[in-house]
Structures are given as structure tokens and as C-alpha cells.
Amino acid sequence: MDNDNYKEQLNFDMYASLGISPEVYRYGQKVEASLAGRFDDIDKTAEYNQLKVLKAMQDCRVSEACLLGTTGYGYNDIGRDTLEEVYARVFHTEDALVRPQITCGTHALALALISNLRPGDELLSPVGKPYDTLEEVIGIRPSAGSLKEYGISYRQVDLLPDGGFDYEGIRNNITERTRLVTIQRSKGYQTRPTLSVDRIGELIKFIKDIKPDVICMVDNCYGEFVEEREPSDVGADMVVGSLIKNPGGGLAPVGGYIAGRRDCVENAAYRLTSPGLGKEVGASLGTLKDFYQGFFLAPTVTAGALKGAIFAAGIYEGLGFDVVPGKDESRHDIIQAVTFNNADGVIAFCRGIQKAAPVDSHVTPEPWDMPGYDSKVIMAAGAFVSGSSIELSADGPIKPPYSVYFQGGLTWQHARFGILKSLQSLVDAKAADMDIAGV
Numbered sequence: 176m177d178n179d180n181y182k183e184q185l186n187f188d189m190y191a192s193l194g195i196s197p198e199v200y201r202y203g204q205k206v207e208a209s210l211a212g213r214f215d216d217i218d219k220t221a222e223y224n225q226l227k228v229l230k231a232m233q234d235c236r237v238s239e240a241c242l243l244g245t246t247g248y249g250y251n252d253i254g255r256d257t258l259e260e261v262y263a264r265v266f267h268t269e270d271a272l273v274r275p276q277i278t279c280g281t282h283a284l285a286l287a288l289i290s291n292l293r294p295g296d297e298l299l300s301p302v303g304k305p306y307d308t309l310e311e312v313i314g315i316r317p318s319a320g321s322l323k324e325y326g327i328s329y330r331q332v333d334l335l336p337d338g339g340f341d342y343e344g345i346r347n348n349i350t351e352r353t354r355l356v357t358i359q360r361s362k363g364y365q366t367r368p369t370l371s372v373d374r375i376g377e378l379i380k381f382i383k384d385i386k387p388d389v390i391c392m393v394d395n396c397y398g399e400f401v402e403e404r405e406p407s408d409v410g411a412d413m414v415v416g417s418l419i420k421n422p423g424g425g426l427a428p429v430g431g432y433i434a435g436r437r438d439c440v441e442n443a444a445y446r447l448t449s450p451g452l453g454k455e456v457g458a459s460l461g462t463l464k465d466f467y468q469g470f471f472l473a474p475t476v477t478a479g480a481l482k483g484a485i486f487a488a489g490i491y492e493g494l495g496f497d498v499v500p501g502k503d504e505s506r507h508d509i510i511q512a513v514t515f516n517n518a519d520g521v522i523a524f525c526r527g528i529q530k531a532a533p534v535d536s537h538v539t540p541e542p543w544d545m546p547g548y549d550s551k552v553i554m555a556a557g558a559f560v561s562g563s564s565i566e567l568s569a570d571g572p573i574k575p576p577y578s579v580y581f582q583g584g585l586t587w588q589h590a591r592f593g594i595l596k597s598l599q600s601l602v603d604a605k606a607a608d609m610d611i612a613g614v
């Protein structure tokens with residue numbers, strides 16, 4: 176046996192020992208072979224972003240002492256302050272706030288909004304409805320402590336049916352009260368396309384031509400390191416995200432970031448800690464090594480997740496399912512939607528992903544009534560960091576059109592296995608009509 180065949184046989188046997196049938200294995204080989212060009216492109220992006228992060232760390236003279244962290248008030252926390260400088264260099268912004276005290280992505284976004292808006296101001300979303308959890312932050316759904324309660328109003332301009340910006344509508348909804356514009360990069364759990372950095376740049380330019388002093392904030396969740404440029408390279412005043420997604424590289428155990436204009440970041444710091452204290456306090460505790468190392472790994476971890484998403488698109492598109500984005504479409508985030516048109520498909524998919532997890536693989540996920548959702552939802556997650564969605568994960572609401580949203584995988588190899596496991600689960604449960612051998 177030559178070396179290639181030998182390795183192929185070893186892999187085949189290993190997949191078999193993890194429950195993958197020969198038919199599913201071979202189909203996976205075929206789909207992967209069709210993706211070589213796209214994978215090369217992703218590797219090039221990862222290479223560029225890896226060096227961008229490395230250069231920032233070297234330019235900021237990150238030293239061993241930076242990895243240690245502080246307790247108590249956290250005065251003179253050089254590790255924390257240097258990390259914030261590293262983020263600012265990578266995003267090409269004046270300043271950044273990167274803290275374990277920012278509890279999640281929603282918190283980072285809420286903080287950026289409420290600290291930069293004042294009573295009487297108006298917030299505009301020119302890209303349609305924002306992420307679910309922001310509805311309560313803004314007060315679209317009544318909630319204690321919402322922007323609405325503080326006298327901050329909200330307007331929304333939906334995307335056109337073809338996904339384009341409604342420039343006319345946006346112009347008509349920028350008023351003298353408009354103080355901040357929020358732009359969500361990722362489609363999140365909607366079916367609209369994710370915005371490329373180029374398109375975000377066009378939108379920001381249009382808005383600033385009408386009103387130069389408006390603050391443009393981008394919800395950057397799931398978008399970091401997918402392209403060579405970030406929204407802050409095309410005019411965004413603030414980019415905001417979660418450390419248990421792309422920029423945490425799978426290692427950050429908690430946290431969020433806001434990178435942007437100095438005054439905007441300062442406002443956020445005064446709100447996060449206290450007026451007068453701002454960035455000067457906030458002990459980093461034991462998080463710094465993971466924050467640095469995770470950020471260092473983030474470009475390649477994101478690349479693995481992207482490959483997994485494209486592989487999932489290839490696998491399911493090839494079997495006749497609707498996938499968003501399509502296998503050959505350009506990508507601007509790491510989320511992959513697959514539509515099954517029946518509940519059994521959604522459930523079997525998520526159970527397969529769970530069976531592929533390094534943690535809790537023996538657990539069977541069930542649909543449940545999750546707070547804030549209007550239908551049952553099933554979730555698959557067996558992550559090292561609870562709820563981390565840069566790790567292999569999937570979820571789907573049990574309602575038409577019965578779509579699942581898949582994302583993450585700390586390595587391409589794991590994402591690949593997870594997708595094959597989801598397909599095997601569909602085959603074993605006879606949850607969908609498929610002719611794997613025939614494609």
C-alpha cells in the first residue's frame with residue numbers, strides 16, 4: 176500500500192469507529208475534493224490575519240508580565256492595557272475596551288449603545304431588525320432598563336427584498352436627532368445575506384455624507400477575521416463583539432470587546448465601571464493568557480470554522496436541501512443555514528452535532544421552550560466554554576421552514592467530522608429523503 180492509501184485506510188477506519196458509514200465517508204471525500212480552491216482562499220486570508228495579529232503583539236511589546244493579571248481594583252494592569260492596545264492595532268482604531276467584565280455579546284452591544292446615547296437621541300438600524308436579544312436592549316419589546324425607558328427612540332429601515340440597502344428610506348429616516356446608527360454585519364438567525372465589509376463601507380459613506388457626526392457602530396459578531404479588513408477599516412466608529420465567538424479563538428472563557436474612536440470607547444468605559452474611573456479599574460483576574468492566546472489563534476480558528484460552514488453547504492446542497500449561503504457563494508461570517516422542511520430533520524441534525532462533541536457527546540438534545548422564543552428550540556453544544564459558538568454548535572427553532580443554523584468548530588477536522596455526524600444522524604433516523612450513493 177502506498178502512503179496515501181495507507182493514510183486513507185487509517186482515516187476510513189477511524190471514522191468507522193466513530194459511527195460514520197462507508198457511504199457517508201465517501202460522500203464527504205467527494206464534497207471536500209470539490210472545495211480545494213475555496214479552502215486555499217480561506218488559508219490565504221488566515222495567513223494575512225495571523226500576521227496582522229502577530230505584528231500588533233510585537234509592536235505593543237507584549238511581554239511575559241502581560242499574561243499575569245491583577246486582582247482587586249486592577250490599577251496599573253499592564254496586561255489588560257496592552258491587550259486593549261493590541262485590539263486597537265488589529266482593528267485600526269484609536270482605542271479598545273476588552274474585558275472579562277463584559278459578560279457577552281449582547282452586553283457589549285448594549286454598553287456601546289447606552290454609553291454613547293443620551294435622552295432625546297435617536298438610534299437608527301438601516302439594515303432591518305437587529306439580533307433578537309437587542310430588541311429588549313432597544314425597547315422594541317418592552318423591557319426594564321431599555322434605551323426606550325431612557326427616552327432614546329429607535330427607527331428601522333428594512334433591507335429591500337433583494338437584500339439591497341433602501342437608500343431612499345435611510346435618507347428619509349436620518350433626522351436631527353439621529354445620533355447613532357447600528358449595522359449588524361452577520362445575518363444572525365435571519366435569511367438575509369451577511370454584509371461584506373465593502374458593503375458596510377458603502378453604507379457608512381452614504382450615511383456620513385448625509386450626517387457626518389453620526390456614530391456608526393457595527394455589530395461584528397461572527398465576522399471577525401473572515402476577511403482581511405474589518406468594518407473599522409471602512410469608516411465604522413465602533414466595532415463590537417463577543418469573546419466566546421471568533422476573536423476569543425475558543426480559549427477566552429468569557430468577555431466582550433468594543434474597539435473604536437477614543438471618545439466612544441471612553442464613554443463605554445465610564446459606563447462599564449463608573450464615571451471618573453473608566454478604563455483605569457477592572458481587574459483582569461486570570462483571563463489574560465487566554466485572551467492573548469485566543470486572539471493569537473483566532474484567525475486560524477475562524478478559518479477552520481469557515482471551511483466547516485462551506486463543507487456543510489456542499490454536503491447538504493449536494494443532497495438537494497436549501498442552504499444559505501450556497502456552497503459557491505462568498506462568505507462574510509461563519510454561520511451556515513440548512514433548511515429541512517420538517518422537524519425530524521432539524522432534530523436529527525442537532526443530535527448528530529451533539530454526538531460529535533468532545534464534551535457531553537453522550538447527551539441527547541431535546542427541543543425545549545426557551546425564554547424569548549416563540550417556538551420550541553433545539554440546541555446542540557458540547558463545548559469546553561459553556562455556550563461558546565466558535566466551538567462546534569447548532570440550533571434550530573421547531574417551526575417552518577425548519578432550518579438549522581450551524582457554526583464553529585475549533586479545528587477544520589472537527590467541523591468536518593461534526594457535519595458528517597449530522598448527516599449520519601439523518602440517515603440513521605431516516606429523517607430525510609436522500610440518495611447519498613447516487614450523487
Ligand SMILES: *Cc1c(COP(=O)(O)O)cnc(C)c1O
Pocket residue numbers: 279280281282284306308359361362363394396397417
Ligand atoms: C451572538 C450575537 C449577538 C449576541 O451575543 P451573545 O453573546 O449571545 O449575547 C449579537 N449579534 C449577533 C449578530 C450575534 O451573532
